[in-house]
Amino acid sequence: MTRVTDAPGRPSDATVRRPHPLPKRPLRNAATVLIGRGARFLTRLRGGGTAFPGLIVEHLDRDFAARALAQLPYGVVVISGTNGKTTTTRVVTELLRGQGLAVFTNPSGSNYSRGVVSALLGRVDLLGRLDADVAVLELDEAHGVLFADAVPPRFALLLNVLRDQLDRFGEIDHTAELLQAIAARTTGAVVLNRDDRRIAAIAASLPHTPVRFFGVGASLAGRFPGDDEMHGREQQHQAVHDADVLLTAIDSARATFDFDGTSHAVDLRLRGSYNMVNAAAAIALVRAVLGDGVEDTELLRTLSAVTPAFGRGETIEVHGTAVELVLVKNPAGFRLAIQSFDAADCATVIAINDHDNDSRDVSWLWDVDFGSLRHPGVDLVTGTRAAEMALRLRYDDVPVAHVESDLRRALDRALALAGGRPLRIYCTYTAMLQLRRLLAAMTPLEGIDR
Amino acid sequence: MTDPIRIVHLYPRDMNIYGDHGNVLTLFRRLEWRGYRAEVHEVHRGDPLPISGDILVGGGGQDSGQVLVEADLLARGPELRAMADDGLPMLLVCGLYQMFGHVFRSGGGQVLEGIGVLDVETVAGADRLIGNVVARSAEFGDVIGYENHSGRTTLGPEAQPLARVSRGAGNNGSDGTEGARRDNVIGTYLHGALLPKNPSIADRLISVALERRLGSASLRELDESTTEAARRLAAARPR
Numbered sequence: 001m002t003r004v005t006d007a008p009g010r011p012s013d014a015t016v017r018r019p020h021p022l023p024k025r026p027l028r029n030a031a032t033v034l035i036g037r038g039a040r041f042l043t044r045l046r047g048g049g050t051a052f053p054g055l056i057v058e059h060l061d062r063d064f065a066a067r068a069l070a071q072l073p074y075g076v077v078v079i080s081g082t083n084g085k086t087t088t089t090r091v092v093t094e095l096l097r098g099q100g101l102a103v104f105t106n107p108s109g110s111n112y113s114r115g116v117v118s119a120l121l122g123r124v125d126l127l128g129r130l131d132a133d134v135a136v137l138e139l140d141e142a143h144g145v146l147f148a149d150a151v152p153p154r155f156a157l158l159l160n161v162l163r164d165q166l167d168r169f170g171e172i173d174h175t176a177e178l179l180q181a182i183a184a185r186t187t188g189a190v191v192l193n194r195d196d197r198r199i200a201a202i203a204a205s206l207p208h209t210p211v212r213f214f215g216v217g218a219s220l221a222g223r224f225p226g227d228d229e230m231h232g233r234e235q236q237h238q239a240v241h242d243a244d245v246l247l248t249a250i251d252s253a254r255a256t257f258d259f260d261g262t263s264h265a266v267d268l269r270l271r272g273s274y275n276m277v278n279a280a281a282a283i284a285l286v287r288a289v290l291g292d293g294v295e296d297t298e299l300l301r302t303l304s305a306v307t308p309a310f311g312r313g314e315t316i317e318v319h320g321t322a323v324e325l326v327l328v329k330n331p332a333g334f335r336l337a338i339q340s341f342d343a344a345d346c347a348t349v350i351a352i353n354d355h356d357n358d359s360r361d362v363s364w365l366w367d368v369d370f371g372s373l374r375h376p377g378v379d380l381v382t383g384t385r386a387a388e389m390a391l392r393l394r395y396d397d398v399p400v401a402h403v404e405s406d407l408r409r410a411l412d413r414a415l416a417l418a419g420g421r422p423l424r425i426y427c428t429y430t431a432m433l434q435l436r437r438l439l440a441a442m443t444p445l446e447g448i449d450r
Numbered sequence: 451m452t453d454p455i456r457i458v459h460l461y462p463r464d465m466n467i468y469g470d471h472g473n474v475l476t477l478f479r480r481l482e483w484r485g486y487r488a489e490v491h492e493v494h495r496g497d498p499l500p501i502s503g504d505i506l507v508g509g510g511g512q513d514s515g516q517v518l519v520e521a522d523l524l525a526r527g528p529e530l531r532a533m534a535d536d537g538l539p540m541l542l543v544c545g546l547y548q549m550f551g552h553v554f555r556s557g558g559g560q561v562l563e564g565i566g567v568l569d570v571e572t573v574a575g576a577d578r579l580i581g582n583v584v585a586r587s588a589e590f591g592d593v594i595g596y597e598n599h600s601g602r603t604t605l606g607p608e609a610q611p612l613a614r615v616s617r618g619a620g621n622n623g624s625d626g627t628e629g630a631r632r633d634n635v636i637g638t639y640l641h642g643a644l645l646p647k648n649p650s651i652a653d654r655l656i657s658v659a660l661e662r663r664l665g666s667a668s669l670r671e672l673d674e675s676t677t678e679a680a681r682r683l684a685a686a687r688p689r
Contacts, residue, residue: 163467171467171512171513172467172512173512173513173514354687360580360581360582360596360687360688361468361580361596361598361641361642362596362642363468363469363472363596363641363642363643364469365469366469366470366471366472366475366643366646367466367469367471367472384683384687385683385687386683387676387679387680387682387683388647388680388683388684390676390679390680391646391647391676391677391679391680392472392646394676395472395475395476395479395646396475397479403679405683
């Protein structure tokens, strides 16, 4: 398979999308779609999760996704890595749409292959045809490999490897191997983070695949320590590759990206310096997908309008209080989040759960330095491991005003004690989902049916 | 004014995977809260070991981290054995627990030599032993932590178990033991980090260090209500 490089200028729907030929195995597709939609209907009646119909279809018809995605003119784009998948997928999707492409994507955070299949069920016609130019899919590391086995991606963007859910994957070197396997199955081009030692090393294993890099400029390197630099005194990993796109400056909400020999300053609505790195990654990926066909002015305009993905710096207004949800999953991410946001003039809450989709092992909290929260302290800790978090803060001499493990009572209490101040909640994955559901009951929210 | 109590952190760069920083931090703060000055001395590959160290702490690593430190550790073997014989308090978690034993036999027939500070041997297992652990010790009470290891460790006659598992796998998942002790050396698979939720072990290491340095130690009681809440919670979480 070859990369689509012949798109002259900005592709419009008319030039890119061709009339759909009859797909392979149309009757099989129709049966699968009907069964899958039946399962979806029943699941919704019961108020269940979104992945179940995908699970059913994966069992009945393993190649369904492969057949549905095989005919897209720009193929399948996979985004993986430990941190930033959801935000980056959102940015890439918006940037490609801004360039005129019809994009199929999986809903935020449903980054298992069955989540993709569930999303496909809602978008294909009865014959299994998907009306889109490209699929942009967020996949977690392990499911990314399984998915790439079934559906070789044309492009892959690999963001980083940080210790996260180690009790699931074992060790971070193993996680890097999973990402390398995704890259090895990619047919067009691979985009890598040149500043992440383990990700950059994947390039050496890809002698026949074009590789592009994104990264941060030298003056910002110290702000983004990799997993190894968080401990001990080793020098920052020295990037050896030239980057196609570099994040070179951060000034409050303004980020400067260098590409094609030009600096482009953009005011972003995304929150947190780490999301500016994700934006650089997204630009590099879009440039790989569209080749010379990128229209820069539109690209930067679209980028400036992208809002935070849910729970990733998203701000929700509730009864006059701005509630900001900041997802934290691992030490590097938590540390960056604390550095990115100013603790003054807001109420701070930390919500730590230890369910399967968080990390059952909470030892990672001991690798985060909470010293910068000492003044004015933490207003409330909550979640299934609230007491562990309180203990962690004790050892950094950070005062904790309240401990309330129940998230519903904690949210009520935090809203009351915020007293008009903005409320910032650092939360693990399942705590974030639960908080969003609670907040949705108070105010309409994207992605949640009331 | 005496010199600060020196906590030696062995290989913080290469062996740090399971919140091991929390063990060092716990020793440091519990000394500081009781009015002792403390300092952390990091020892990386190639650095000399300070002869004036008071407590030595080492953590777990990935396979790649263990390979990186193997030669450096072997070269320090005689020195570390002499320190253990002399009664230096040490805490070794997971990866360094294995490497402070005699040997680690990998699944592929590879033999990784250890430094034999502890009379234990480890063989690679087919699967990982993962989850919350509660283990009972006569001296320390319930030891609470989290394990994540594929190695199966067995104790020789010169090593006493740290505790007996009442929940979880421990050393090997079959004989009920968890961790190993000799003199003032403690090896264990438990992280979480271990010491914040098990202050009896932290204070034991501290007492020994103070006795060795000052001749006597009486540690002021600290308010452990936060600790007790975290211990109760950790012990009640699903495996």
